[in-house]
Amino acid sequence: MFDNVCKFLAENFSADISTWLLGESIELTELSPSELSLEPIRADALILQQSEQVVLHIEFQTEPRPDIPFRMADYRLRVYRRFPQKRMQQVVIYLQPSRSQRVQQNVFVLERTRHEFDVIRLWEQPTEIFLQSPGLMPFAVLSQTSDRLETLQQVAQAISQFSDLRLQSNITASTAILAGLLLEKALIHRILRRDLMQESIIYQDILQTGELSLILRQLNRRVGTVPQEVQLQIQALPLVQLEALGEALLDFSSISDLIHWLQQQPTD
Incomplete structure (x- = not known):
């Protein structure tokens, strides 16, 4: 939930974020992790944005993780491979106070390899x-x-x-x-x-995500494993229809009941 909010702010207020972190107002666009490597990388808490001159890499964290320093070094090399001409700013932002020494760590060291990145502890910021x-x-x-x-x-x-x-x-x-x-x-x-x-977009998104997760769990208990293609149909439902499904599924006894219900729903 907190990741979603931070991503929403970074994507929709990139000029404000860049002024804070880069010292200049720059309109940034999303950079997909898939552009940086053939291998998938864990993408939660990750924000990658770019302009013609700079790539901004932000990791918002509620708690410190031991793999953060390696992740920062890993992404720096991936970005260099893809955009060797661009400078890169990397920042780990910790959201809530912690006594762990990991929130102080701003360097990755492996034998003779050393990579530094910035760390912001919000509770220390004016x-x-x-x-x-x-x-x-x-x-x-x-x-x-x-x-x-x-x-x-x-x-x-x-x-x-x-x-x-x-x-x-x-x-x-x-x-x-x-x-x-x-x-x-x-x-x-x-x-x-x-x-x-x-009325906000982010609130509705979080609400819908939570409703969807709950409904899928209920369906798995009620009618058994829901096929992937049916799950995709459910994920595409607006919040109002998700809420209606949450009530209707109480009467389901098989997957066919679910499929029949989906077929009866109006489409745009």
Whole structure:
């Protein structure tokens, strides 16, 4: 869930993210990991973006992982193989406080090979940085603030000044989800408008992903293993139809019941 929010912010507010991490506002586009190697690489928590001059590699992490240094070195070499002319900025961003020494680690060493990368521990970053642009506001509560609730209220006030309703809803939902790492849900909902959250793209996406996962588990218990092609049909359903399937499956006794239900659904 937190990975999805961070990816959403990086993809939709790349100028804000690049100003923070690169020191200059650059419009970045997604770089697919499949462009870098014939071998698949674990892609969760990974953000790769590029412009004509630079590749930005970000790893958002809630907890430190032992394989992070190797991943950074691995991706650096893959990017160099594909784009030898481009410079590359690599940043691991830790979202919540940790006493592990791994959050300090910014180098990969193997015999005579040494590769360095940047590490940002959000809880050490000045809060003011994240109050200056919409794409950074959801991170403010995780920063070096002495009062997280007051910071959340500052963000809510800033969001209320946006004239674009979609921007309001997306930043509200992103802020609420990330704030959930450190604050109780009831406190968050007391400050942020729930109606705005529910209208956001990221909120709907997370809601649909959760609903889909639950329904597939229920179907596997109810009618047995669902064939891959049928799973793909279910994944393509909008949230409203997913919710309807969640009720209808209680009456299913076989895969044929599921297939028949799918055939009855309207298509665009």
